[in-house]
Amino acid sequence: MNEFKPPVLLRDQMRADLIEAYLARDISLADAAESMELSRRQCRRLVKRYREAGPEGLINRRRGKPSNCQLKDNLKAQVIKLIRTRCRGMSPTGAWRLLNAGFGLSISKETVRKLMIAENTWVAHPRNTPG
Structure with missing residues:
Protein backbone atom coordinates (compact mmCIF):
# COMPACT_ATOMS: atom_id res chain seq x y z
CA MET A 1 0.00 0.00 0.00
CA ASN A 2 1.39 3.42 -0.97
CA GLU A 3 1.07 5.83 1.92
CA PHE A 4 1.75 9.50 1.37
CA LYS A 5 4.80 10.59 3.34
CA PRO A 6 5.27 14.35 3.43
CA PRO A 7 8.82 15.57 2.89
CA VAL A 8 10.89 16.25 5.97
CA LEU A 9 11.62 19.95 6.18
CA LEU A 10 14.77 21.50 7.60
CA ARG A 11 12.86 22.54 10.75
CA ASP A 12 11.60 18.99 11.22
CA GLN A 13 15.12 17.63 10.78
CA MET A 14 16.47 20.12 13.32
CA ARG A 15 13.77 19.07 15.79
CA ALA A 16 14.61 15.40 15.25
CA ASP A 17 18.30 16.10 15.87
CA LEU A 18 17.53 18.01 19.07
CA ILE A 19 15.21 15.28 20.35
CA GLU A 20 17.83 12.62 19.58
CA ALA A 21 20.38 14.68 21.51
CA TYR A 22 17.92 14.91 24.42
CA LEU A 23 17.25 11.16 24.36
CA ALA A 24 21.03 10.51 24.30
CA ARG A 25 21.24 12.81 27.37
CA ASP A 26 23.55 15.23 25.58
CA ILE A 27 21.24 18.18 26.30
CA SER A 28 18.46 18.86 28.77
CA LEU A 29 14.77 19.11 27.87
CA ALA A 30 14.86 22.82 28.70
CA ASP A 31 17.76 23.36 26.26
CA ALA A 32 16.00 21.40 23.52
CA ALA A 33 12.75 23.32 24.08
CA GLU A 34 14.58 26.65 24.02
CA SER A 35 16.40 25.74 20.79
CA MET A 36 13.07 24.80 19.18
CA GLU A 37 11.43 27.94 20.60
CA LEU A 38 8.78 25.80 22.31
CA SER A 39 7.63 25.30 25.87
CA ARG A 40 8.96 22.33 27.80
CA ARG A 41 5.46 20.85 27.79
CA GLN A 42 5.24 21.01 23.99
CA CYS A 43 8.74 19.60 23.73
CA ARG A 44 7.69 16.64 25.92
CA ARG A 45 4.76 16.04 23.57
CA LEU A 46 7.12 16.02 20.57
CA VAL A 47 9.46 13.59 22.36
CA LYS A 48 6.52 11.28 22.98
CA ARG A 49 5.45 11.45 19.31
CA TYR A 50 9.07 10.88 18.24
CA ARG A 51 9.26 7.74 20.39
CA GLU A 52 5.97 6.44 18.95
CA ALA A 53 6.44 7.27 15.25
CA GLY A 54 10.05 8.30 14.72
CA PRO A 55 10.96 11.42 12.71
CA GLU A 56 7.66 11.25 10.78
CA GLY A 57 5.86 11.86 14.08
CA LEU A 58 7.30 15.36 14.21
CA ILE A 59 5.68 16.41 10.94
CA ASN A 60 2.60 18.58 11.39
CA ARG A 61 -0.48 16.42 10.86
CA ARG A 62 -2.31 19.29 9.13
CA ARG A 63 0.34 19.63 6.40
CA GLY A 64 -1.17 19.39 2.95
CA LYS A 65 -4.73 19.82 4.20
CA PRO A 66 -6.94 22.89 3.74
CA SER A 67 -7.24 25.41 6.54
CA ASN A 68 -10.08 25.17 9.03
CA CYS A 69 -10.68 28.91 8.61
CA GLN A 70 -11.96 28.74 5.03
CA LEU A 71 -15.45 29.78 4.01
CA LYS A 72 -17.81 26.96 3.15
Whole structure:
Protein backbone atom coordinates (compact mmCIF):
# COMPACT_ATOMS: atom_id res chain seq x y z
CA MET A 1 0.00 0.00 0.00
CA ASN A 2 1.39 3.42 -0.97
CA GLU A 3 1.07 5.83 1.92
CA PHE A 4 1.75 9.50 1.37
CA LYS A 5 4.80 10.59 3.34
CA PRO A 6 5.27 14.35 3.43
CA PRO A 7 8.82 15.57 2.89
CA VAL A 8 10.89 16.25 5.97
CA LEU A 9 11.62 19.95 6.18
CA LEU A 10 14.77 21.50 7.60
CA ARG A 11 12.86 22.54 10.75
CA ASP A 12 11.60 18.99 11.22
CA GLN A 13 15.12 17.63 10.78
CA MET A 14 16.47 20.12 13.32
CA ARG A 15 13.77 19.07 15.79
CA ALA A 16 14.61 15.40 15.25
CA ASP A 17 18.30 16.10 15.87
CA LEU A 18 17.53 18.01 19.07
CA ILE A 19 15.21 15.28 20.35
CA GLU A 20 17.83 12.62 19.58
CA ALA A 21 20.38 14.68 21.51
CA TYR A 22 17.92 14.91 24.42
CA LEU A 23 17.25 11.16 24.36
CA ALA A 24 21.03 10.51 24.30
CA ARG A 25 21.24 12.81 27.37
CA ASP A 26 23.55 15.23 25.58
CA ILE A 27 21.24 18.18 26.30
CA SER A 28 18.46 18.86 28.77
CA LEU A 29 14.77 19.11 27.87
CA ALA A 30 14.86 22.82 28.70
CA ASP A 31 17.76 23.36 26.26
CA ALA A 32 16.00 21.40 23.52
CA ALA A 33 12.75 23.32 24.08
CA GLU A 34 14.58 26.65 24.02
CA SER A 35 16.40 25.74 20.79
CA MET A 36 13.07 24.80 19.18
CA GLU A 37 11.43 27.94 20.60
CA LEU A 38 8.78 25.80 22.31
CA SER A 39 7.63 25.30 25.87
CA ARG A 40 8.96 22.33 27.80
CA ARG A 41 5.46 20.85 27.79
CA GLN A 42 5.24 21.01 23.99
CA CYS A 43 8.74 19.60 23.73
CA ARG A 44 7.69 16.64 25.92
CA ARG A 45 4.76 16.04 23.57
CA LEU A 46 7.12 16.02 20.57
CA VAL A 47 9.46 13.59 22.36
CA LYS A 48 6.52 11.28 22.98
CA ARG A 49 5.45 11.45 19.31
CA TYR A 50 9.07 10.88 18.24
CA ARG A 51 9.26 7.74 20.39
CA GLU A 52 5.97 6.44 18.95
CA ALA A 53 6.44 7.27 15.25
CA GLY A 54 10.05 8.30 14.72
CA PRO A 55 10.96 11.42 12.71
CA GLU A 56 7.66 11.25 10.78
CA GLY A 57 5.86 11.86 14.08
CA LEU A 58 7.30 15.36 14.21
CA ILE A 59 5.68 16.41 10.94
CA ASN A 60 2.60 18.58 11.39
CA ARG A 61 -0.48 16.42 10.86
CA ARG A 62 -2.31 19.29 9.13
CA ARG A 63 0.34 19.63 6.40
CA GLY A 64 -1.17 19.39 2.95
CA LYS A 65 -4.73 19.82 4.20
CA PRO A 66 -6.94 22.89 3.74
CA SER A 67 -7.24 25.41 6.54
CA ASN A 68 -10.08 25.17 9.03
CA CYS A 69 -10.68 28.91 8.61
CA GLN A 70 -11.96 28.74 5.03
CA LEU A 71 -15.45 29.78 4.01
CA LYS A 72 -17.81 26.96 3.15
CA ASP A 73 -18.26 26.69 -0.62
CA ASN A 74 -22.00 27.41 -0.53
CA LEU A 75 -21.53 30.51 1.68
CA LYS A 76 -18.72 31.77 -0.53
CA ALA A 77 -20.84 31.33 -3.67
CA GLN A 78 -23.77 33.13 -2.00
CA VAL A 79 -21.55 36.05 -0.93
CA ILE A 80 -19.95 36.36 -4.39
CA LYS A 81 -23.40 36.35 -6.03
CA LEU A 82 -24.62 39.11 -3.68
CA ILE A 83 -21.45 41.15 -4.23
CA ARG A 84 -21.91 40.96 -8.00
CA THR A 85 -25.62 41.81 -7.94
CA ARG A 86 -26.38 43.95 -4.89
CA CYS A 87 -23.03 45.46 -3.92
CA ARG A 88 -21.88 46.70 -7.30
CA GLY A 89 -19.92 49.94 -7.00
CA MET A 90 -19.69 49.73 -3.21
CA SER A 91 -16.58 49.76 -1.08
CA PRO A 92 -15.77 46.60 0.89
CA THR A 93 -16.95 48.26 4.11
CA GLY A 94 -20.30 49.22 2.57
CA ALA A 95 -20.71 45.76 1.06
CA TRP A 96 -19.85 44.18 4.41
CA ARG A 97 -22.48 46.30 6.18
CA LEU A 98 -25.11 45.33 3.63
CA LEU A 99 -24.21 41.63 3.81
CA ASN A 100 -24.28 41.61 7.62
CA ALA A 101 -27.28 43.83 8.28
CA GLY A 102 -29.35 43.33 5.14
CA PHE A 103 -28.79 39.64 4.49
CA GLY A 104 -27.71 38.38 7.93
CA LEU A 105 -24.45 36.87 6.69
CA SER A 106 -21.78 36.73 9.37
CA ILE A 107 -18.55 37.36 7.50
CA SER A 108 -15.57 39.61 8.22
CA LYS A 109 -14.81 42.87 6.44
CA GLU A 110 -11.41 41.59 5.37
CA THR A 111 -12.97 38.49 3.79
CA VAL A 112 -15.40 40.67 1.84
CA ARG A 113 -12.48 42.85 0.69
CA LYS A 114 -10.47 39.82 -0.47
CA LEU A 115 -13.46 38.35 -2.31
CA MET A 116 -14.15 41.68 -4.02
CA ILE A 117 -10.52 41.95 -5.16
CA ALA A 118 -10.51 38.33 -6.39
CA GLU A 119 -13.74 38.89 -8.33
CA ASN A 120 -12.51 42.22 -9.78
CA THR A 121 -15.50 44.07 -8.38
CA TRP A 122 -13.28 46.46 -6.42
CA VAL A 123 -9.71 47.67 -6.93
CA ALA A 124 -7.53 48.44 -3.95
CA HIS A 125 -5.99 51.89 -4.25
CA PRO A 126 -2.45 52.40 -3.04
CA ARG A 127 -2.11 54.72 -0.07
CA ASN A 128 -0.56 58.09 -0.62
CA THR A 129 2.76 58.11 1.17
CA PRO A 130 4.04 61.46 2.41
CA GLY A 131 7.40 62.54 1.15
